Amino acid sequence: MKRRVVFVWMVVSALAVVVPRxxxxxxxxxxxxxxxxxxxxxxxxxxxxxxxxxxxxxxxxxxxxxxxxxxxxxxxxxxxxxxxxxxxxxxxxxxxxxxxxxxxxxxxxxxxxxxxxxxxxxxxxxxxxxxxxxxxxxxxxxxxxxxxxxxxxxxxxxxxxxxxxxxxxxxxxxxxxxxxxxxxxxxxxxxxxxxxxxxxxxxxxxxxxxxxxDHDAVSIYLPAFEYGNAHVNLDLRYDPIAKMIGGRKDVDMCLYDGVGSSSEYLGVTVRDAGPHPSGGDGFSVWHPDTTGDESERVDFDVLLDYAGNRRRMRNGVEEQLHGVDSTALRLVKLPKLDQPVYCVPTPLTLLTPQFPSSSKRQGVYSGELKVELRVPAVRP
CATH class of the missing domain: 2.60.40.2520 (CFA/I fimbrial subunit E, adhesin domain)
Structure with a gap:
């Protein structure tokens, strides 16, 4: 009985070797x-x-x-x-x-x-x-x-x-x-x-x-403020002769659309996100102890430069930037990306028209702007 079992096992083993060949x-x-x-x-x-x-x-x-x-x-x-x-x-x-x-x-x-x-x-x-x-x-x-x-x-x-x-x-x-x-x-x-x-x-x-x-990497890039919110001074200047106050502040900005700067257009919206409503379609900063009076508000304009043309931005109104696929670009290193990418330069100018110094309450004024970027829904 044992021999018979051994014999069968040997035959099966031999077949196992031969079958792959x-x-x-x-x-x-x-x-x-x-x-x-x-x-x-x-x-x-x-x-x-x-x-x-x-x-x-x-x-x-x-x-x-x-x-x-x-x-x-x-x-x-x-x-x-x-x-x-x-x-x-x-x-x-x-x-x-x-x-x-x-x-x-x-x-x-x-x-x-x-x-x-x-x-x-x-x-x-x-x-x-x-x-x-x-x-x-x-x-x-x-x-x-x-x-x-x-x-x-x-x-x-x-x-x-x-x-x-x-x-x-x-x-x-x-x-x-x-x-x-x-x-x-x-x-x-x-x-x-x-x-x-x-x-x-x-x-x-x-x-x-x-x-x-790279749709997850769509970005509004502010080179001077890479690692946090931008704290911007309006650079107001006092003219002692005319007794007027006004100012101008340039803010570098570049837009990355996540498709190699080849979008049909880019939609940019600037909103006044401060705690108090601004005057008209413009933007404002307010005195910290404001009661809502006009003497406690300083108005300023936001201008966006794109492809050599300057646009006045209106509060909450989207501006569409066309010709993205042919405009000049800038090579930048975005904080969250390993490789350099090209973005669309769109520098901002915060322009404060002159006003009489006596017309405003003395103090430190502040406000908040929110910049939004929208890319077309149809993606390459």
Whole structure:
């Protein structure tokens, strides 16, 4: 009885070893491509919901395979760049490196350009190759699962036999995507498919077109007051000869729309948020012990400068700024963002018309302004 049980167990064990080999499938015979192979990668996302790894070539994307003719060297194909120093179409090795390192993707720095601002940034695109064995004698599959350097013809021998084919992987990792701020980014990666020692078989061209938004980062940026509310002095001046008081205060302001300064328009509203109503559609500061009398109120105007034109803002009334996609921009570093971004300059001027000094109660006057930014509901 015991022998019978042992015998059955041994048969099952043997089958467990043999079955994976029986199911291993040899990749199809395929010659490498020739000429120029173009692939367009067009995507959109918001920085609050990144797409994760962008797989342009999934693992084991077949490039070439021929297990009948080792002389074709399809198991030694490798990829190179046009330049080892310029990232315009990808910066990497231009010749066979013969590197035997495995398990690590090759990072190719590729230049991306934001179409609205011309801002440039190098993005790392991860590339690697896989080798296809001539038999399954060295593993449970024809594919060698180790990632090889994209720029090397190296392939491990299997019982003296070289690899019979090559595949690839090409992706944009999440860490690389983080470098792209809001805007439309375009970049091109060109990879030359090579066969030892230096034969050029084909050129792969990858055209990337990424539209990135950052709606959570829409901001009113006051450079002089980055880390808190703005406390602004109206800079009132007394003219002892005319016995008049007036003043002017410039406040630098820049608007970030979260879509790379490409909005159809920006809606800006300035409100008098003080505890007492202002006079008319203007803005006011008040004496701390005011009874509501006019002698305890100082009125001032708020002017907004946009694209060289100065607008008088009315209390609580939105001004729409059109032509945002063509106006001059400013590169700034917003407190909550890792990368610099371009914003729309809209400096404010707080202008206090002159009034007789005797017409106002002596004291320190104060008030509060609230600036609101509205971006179009239709988002790119």
């Amino acid at each position: 029986a199911f291993a499938q040899r990749p199809p015979q395929m010659d490498p491509p020739t000429g120029v192979i173009t692939q367009d990668i067009v995507m959109s996302w918001d920085r609050s919901a990144m797409p994760g790894v962008i797989e342009v070539w999934p693992r084991r994307t077949l490039i070439a395979h021929d297990h009948l003719d080792p002389a074709k060297q399809y198991g030694a194909l490798f990829l190179t760049c046009a330049s080892a120093t310029d990232s315009e179409t990808g910066r990497c090795a231009v010749e066979d490196t013969h590197a035997s390192t495995t398990g690590v993707l090759s990072d190719i720095q590729t230049k991306f350009v934001e179409q609205r601002t011309g801002q440039r940034v190098d993005i790392s695109i991860s590339v690697g190759t896989f080798r296809i064995e001539s038999s399954i004698s060295c593993g449970s599959d024809y594919w060698n699962d180790s990632i090889h350097s994209a720029h090397s013809s190296y392939g491990k021998l299997c019982f003296g036999e070289p690899p019979a084919g090559s595949g690839g992987i090409l992706s944009v990792l999440s860490s690389a995507q983080q470098r792209l701020t809001a805007g439309q980014w375009k970049g091109t990666l060109e990879l030359r498919l090579r066969r030892p020692p230096a034969e050029h078989l084909a050129t792969y061209v990858f055209n990337f077109d990424f539209t990135v938004t």
